[in-house]
Amino acid sequence: MNSLIEQESLFTLLNGTNSFTINNIIFNIVITTILALFIYFVYKKTFSGVTYSQNFNITIVMVCIITAIIMMLIENNLALSLGMVGSLSIIRFRTAIKEPRDIGFLFWAIAVGLSAGTHKFIIAIIGSIILALLLLIFNKTIYFDYxxxxxxxxxxxxxxxxxxxxxxxxxxxxxxxxxxxxxxxxxxxxxxxxxxxxxxxxxxxxxxxxxxxxxxxxxxxxxxx
Missing domain, CATH: 3.30.70.260 (ACT domain)
Structure with missing residues (x-):
């Protein structure tokens, strides 16, 4: 029985699912949260600026999970997706992002949320691992000279x-x-x-x-x- 559950979980992780149930929704959000925390760790580990912002890093986690939830809401409903775009267009962001690197992390969080929300978990996982490795390598070589x-x-x-x-x-x-x-x-x-x-x-x-x-x-x- 446990083996069957593990096989089903692995199949869902690799191929996704075409319908949402309570279990699927929980599974999607759990995987998204794990990936979001992974981004959180990479950002904190590779941060090289003067002042580290805990609030910004938490925002990255929130953006990742919220994007996944929005994608699950939209799914294949064109009318709902247009309505969602219209609703989001009224939001105005007043906080200026000074570090170009921070914008990259926001896009990373959005990409993971989009992937998880559309059941493309394997894309989010592989992409996140590659990005993390690149950032760790660049962080070590660029700032080697102190x-x-x-x-x-x-x-x-x-x-x-x-x-x-x-x-x-x-x-x-x-x-x-x-x-x-x-x-x-x-x-x-x-x-x-x-x-x-x-x-x-x-x-x-x-x-x-x-x-x-x-x-x-x-x-x-x-x-x-």
């Missing part, structure tokens, strides 16, 4: 003094931004820290005259300003 932003604030800061200290510690650096206003100066460098502790670097930089603030921030490849 990139950071070094932000210095003060009055009349001499760039040469900063360059001398960075050169002394053999820290690769690139000037990204220099802003001056009256006697106030803010300089931003892209640096790579491998064998030196951040506290030691900060202590050395603060020894430079006129430097009031030293900030080291995780760098994801983009500078605003």
């Amino acid at each position: 990139c950071y932003l070094l932000i210095l604030r003060g009055s009349n800061i001499e760039s040469k003094d900063v360059s001398d200290i960075l050169g002394e510690y053999k820290i690769p650096s690139k000037l990204r931004m220099k802003m001056t206003k009256d006697f106030f100066v803010e300089i931003t460098y892209e640096i790579k820290l491998k064998s030196i502790e951040e506290d030691l670097l900060i202590k050395s930089l603060k020894s430079i005259e006129n430097i009031e603030e030293v900030h080291i921030v995780s760098y994801n490849g983009e500078v605003s300003g």
